[in-house]
Amino acid sequence: MPRFYFDHNATTPVSTNVLELFSKCLAESYGNASSIHYHGQQSKMLLEQARRHTAALLHASPKEIVFTSGGTEADNLAIFGTMRGNARRHAVTTVIEHPAVLNAFAQLEREGVAVTYLPCDRQGMVSPQAVADAVSANTGLVSVMHANNELGTVQDIAAMAAIAQQTGAVFHSDGVQAAGKISVDTGALGVDLYAISGHKFNAPKGVGALFVRKGVELNAQQFGGMHEQGKRAGTENVPALAAMGQAAENAFCADSSRIGALRDQLEHGIKERIPDLQFNGVNAPRVPNTLNVCFDGIEGEAMVISLDLKGFSVSSGAACSSGAVEPSHVLLAIGLTRQQAKSSIRFSLGLGNDEAQVDQLIEAVAASCAQLRRLSPTYV
Amino acid sequence: MSKELIAVAMSGGVDSSAVAAMMKHRGDNIVGLTMQLWNQRRLPELATGEQSGRCCSIDDVYDARYVAQLLDIPYYVVNFEEQFEKSVVKPFVDDYLHGRTPIPCTLCNNFIKFDQFLEMAEGVGARKIATGHYARIVQDDETGRYQMLRSVDSTKDQTYFLCGLTQPMLARTIFPLGGHNKSEVRQIARDLGLPVAEKNDSQEICFVPNGDYAGFIDAYLKEQGAAAPDLAGEVVTTDGKVIGEHSGVHKYTVGQRRGLGIAARDPLYVISTEPQSRRVVVGSNEDLLTPKLEARDVNWISIAAITEPRRAHVRIRNRHIPAAATILPTSDPSRVAVHFDEPQRAVTPGQGVVMYDRDLVLAGGWIV
Numbered sequence: 097m098p099r100f101y102f103d104h105n106a107t108t109p110v111s112t113n114v115l116e117l118f119s120k121c122l123a124e125s126y127g128n129a130s131s132i133h134y135h136g137q138q139s140k141m142l143l144e145q146a147r148r149h150t151a152a153l154l155h156a157s158p159k160e161i162v163f164t165s166g167g168t169e170a171d172n173l174a175i176f177g178t179m180r181g182n183a184r185r186h187a188v189t190t191v192i193e194h195p196a197v198l199n200a201f202a203q204l205e206r207e208g209v210a211v212t213y214l215p216c217d218r219q220g221m222v223s224p225q226a227v228a229d230a231v232s233a234n235t236g237l238v239s240v241m242h243a244n245n246e247l248g249t250v251q252d253i254a255a256m257a258a259i260a261q262q263t264g265a266v267f268h269s270d271g272v273q274a275a276g277k278i279s280v281d282t283g284a285l286g287v288d289l290y291a292i293s294g295h296k297f298n299a300p301k302g303v304g305a306l307f308v309r310k311g312v313e314l315n316a317q318q319f320g321g322m323h324e325q326g327k328r329a330g331t332e333n334v335p336a337l338a339a340m341g342q343a344a345e346n347a348f349c350a351d352s353s354r355i356g357a358l359r360d361q362l363e364h365g366i367k368e369r370i371p372d373l374q375f376n377g378v379n380a381p382r383v384p385n386t387l388n389v390c391f392d393g394i395e396g397e398a399m400v401i402s403l404d405l406k407g408f409s410v411s412s413g414a415a416c417s418s419g420a421v422e423p424s425h426v427l428l429a430i431g432l433t434r435q436q437a438k439s440s441i442r443f444s445l446g447l448g449n450d451e452a453q454v455d456q457l458i459e460a461v462a463a464s465c466a467q468l469r470r471l472s473p474t475y476v
Numbered sequence: 477m478s479k480e481l482i483a484v485a486m487s488g489g490v491d492s493s494a495v496a497a498m499m500k501h502r503g504d505n506i507v508g509l510t511m512q513l514w515n516q517r518r519l520p521e522l523a524t525g526e527q528s529g530r531c532c533s534i535d536d537v538y539d540a541r542y543v544a545q546l547l548d549i550p551y552y553v554v555n556f557e558e559q560f561e562k563s564v565v566k567p568f569v570d571d572y573l574h575g576r577t578p579i580p581c582t583l584c585n586n587f588i589k590f591d592q593f594l595e596m597a598e599g600v601g602a603r604k605i606a607t608g609h610y611a612r613i614v615q616d617d618e619t620g621r622y623q624m625l626r627s628v629d630s631t632k633d634q635t636y637f638l639c640g641l642t643q644p645m646l647a648r649t650i651f652p653l654g655g656h657n658k659s660e661v662r663q664i665a666r667d668l669g670l671p672v673a674e675k676n677d678s679q680e681i682c683f684v685p686n687g688d689y690a691g692f693i694d695a696y697l698k699e700q701g702a703a704a705p706d707l708a709g710e711v712v713t714t715d716g717k718v719i720g721e722h723s724g725v726h727k728y729t730v731g732q733r734r735g736l737g738i739a740a741r742d743p744l745y746v747i748s749t750e751p752q753s754r755r756v757v758v759g760s761n762e763d764l765l766t767p768k769l770e771a772r773d774v775n776w777i778s779i780a781a782i783t784e785p786r787r788a789h790v791r792i793r794n795r796h797i798p799a800a801a802t803i804l805p806t807s808d809p810s811r812v813a814v815h816f817d818e819p820q821r822a823v824t825p826g827q828g829v830v831m832y833d834r835d836l837v838l839a840g841g842w843i844v
Contacts, residue, residue, distance in 0.1 A: 398596055402599060
């Protein structure tokens with residue numbers, strides 16, 4: 097059975113030239129980047145090349161890039177590195193963040209920090225005014241995700257960062273779902289900290305980075321050698337970081353309009369073929385690859401399994417440890433009922449998709465939806 | 477086109493793992509599904525550290541997934557936690573608080589496994605389901621009616637809990653283990669190299685650790701923010717004499733002897749519990765004997781509803797040996813009267829009652 101992948105917001109396949117570089121580095125560049133000798137220097141060179149490419153993707157300076165083990169670590173480093181030991185004891189984030197941010201803030205609360213969770217509107221947009229109303233001279237950190245993983249909506253980060261910084265707060269953005277999908281200019285956005293994850297833009301899993309604006313203070317959260325300017329101890333994963341650098345360069349040069357056209361093809365096809373549905377978060381700026389649809393009267397979980405058995409990988413919500421799914425907190429936050437949230441499916445496209453695949457996906461979704469609705473006690 | 481898809485309910489235990497393996501090896505087109513029914517991280521005060529044999533533990537999902545991987549079949553965990561709480565856990569708690577002894581396994585079969593799960597299976601493209609229950613289903617050639625029979629292994633027979641299965645449910649259900657002994661099933665699992673072949677059977681009520689249902693009810697009510705109702709009251713004899721006090725009617729079940737905390741010359745048994753007055757009525761073993769009962773919400777399985785008296789063997793508890801009786805129709809077609817040849821001990825309102833003709837399961841209902 098042919099398999100088609102439409103879950104690129106969960107993770108992406110590794111691109112061919114990324115894989116080539118990754119394999120080559122794994123085989124040949126085994127030196128420790130901190131070593132003085134030839135082998136060490138080879139690795140160091142690859143590491144710094146990766147840093148330049150990663151910086152370029154974010155329109156940043158290479159000195160502003162701290163490599164991490166991924167998005168979660170980058171977010172945690174940003175949040176705890178700013179708030180632990182901070183005299184300011186208040187922090188602000190939103191209700192639609194990824195667990196990597198939400199659960200870090202929950203930990204801050206346990207450590208005595210007061211946290212304000214900003215709501216969003218029905219499109220998933222957080223208002224800059226809400227940030228202005230929440231911050232005070234006691235606010236140490238404001239953290240707002242750039243693009244949402246489930247809806248794809250893109251926040252007005254520049255406006256919020258400016259507001260936060262007026263009170264002296266540090267502004268962090270979780271950019272894991274934005275980097276590689278839309279242009280990210282850390283200068284224009286005005287962010288102090290910005291987290292990214294390699295595997296969301298066709299690099300391997302296990303590498304990411306935190307942009308730390310020059311001059312922004314950040315306390316290390318793990319201790320060891322003086323790697324990454326003392327901000328992140330631990331021998332660098334050079335092959336994977338080199339691969340992320342290559343993926344960043346690819347993404348920097350990529351044309352996102354092709355993916356956007358495929359997403360629009362999917363959206364129109366579904367709208368044409370299937371009645372009684374709503375598109376979640378479409379009346380807002382959004383990344384070009386994501387489409388979130390609520391199909392009245394179906395169980396999203398059953399739809400995902402049904403499509404999987406037909407060869408299509410899509411997502412219905414955040415997976416928990418046992419593999420079962422709970423209704424998405426993001427969809428609940430935009431005002432969907434539990435049932436609507438559980439009836440929603442996320443399609444996220446990527447480099448490997450094409451028009452023919454999208455056409456087949458539309459057919460499969462229409463068939464699965466009709467089948468599930470025939471059985472549904474709530475769909476009449 | 478390939479063979480029709482069948483969904484196998486996989487709990488991670490030896491029985492359902494053997495079902496999946498047997499079906500895969502005989503060439504069926506199967507998908508494995510594990511029902512996530514209850515979050516064991518809830519009610520942490522009940523944590524025992526001992527996870528095996530309890531439903532929906534991470535270990536069981538791990539085992540089911542591992543078996544599916546070995547068999548190279550598609551496999552998914554499906555979440556029924558909300559429905560399970562609504563249809564099984566809440567009625568379980570409610571029954572105890574009202575002086576009834578619930579049987580959650582029957583509710584789970586009626587409302588989750590052979591209802592929600594069947595629907596989920598059909599939704600993903602599987603018209604039929606297979607489970608590791610010990611029971612047999614056959615179709616009567618003449619009438620087309622689906623009939624249920626006790627399993628070949630009488631010690632494992634689960635028909636008592638399956639007595640709510642309707643014709644549409646039976647039409648779409650396969651019980652591959654009904655013709656096997658448990659020891660054979662273990663051997664099949666061993667022969668197929670299943671890692672769960674030596675796993676212990678699940679015990680008690682799956683969501684209640686260690687069978688401590690009173691502790692579960694207290695913890696659940698506390699979690700729900702519902703102040704546990706004061707269920708303490710008097711212990712009285714059958715002639716109304718107060719002989720002691722107890723700390724909660726929900727801690728007593730009909731027929732119970734131990735744990736009354738009252739010294740008496742002859743052994744005392746719980747005869748009934750009265751939630752209204754919060755009294756626990758105790759008496760002698762003889763007081764527990766009842767010659768007849770009425771069953772409500774009767775589900776006719778292997779035969780159509782009776783219109784005249786019929787001889788049967790009637791089971792009033794899972795471990796009860798079916799007793800000879802006459803079953804009689806009543807003016808209400810959903811009810812039957814059961815007259816035992818010999819009085820039966822501890823006939824308990826709210827428990828299931830299942831009527832047999834030898835191996836054939838005639839009907840099931842609830843004791844009034």
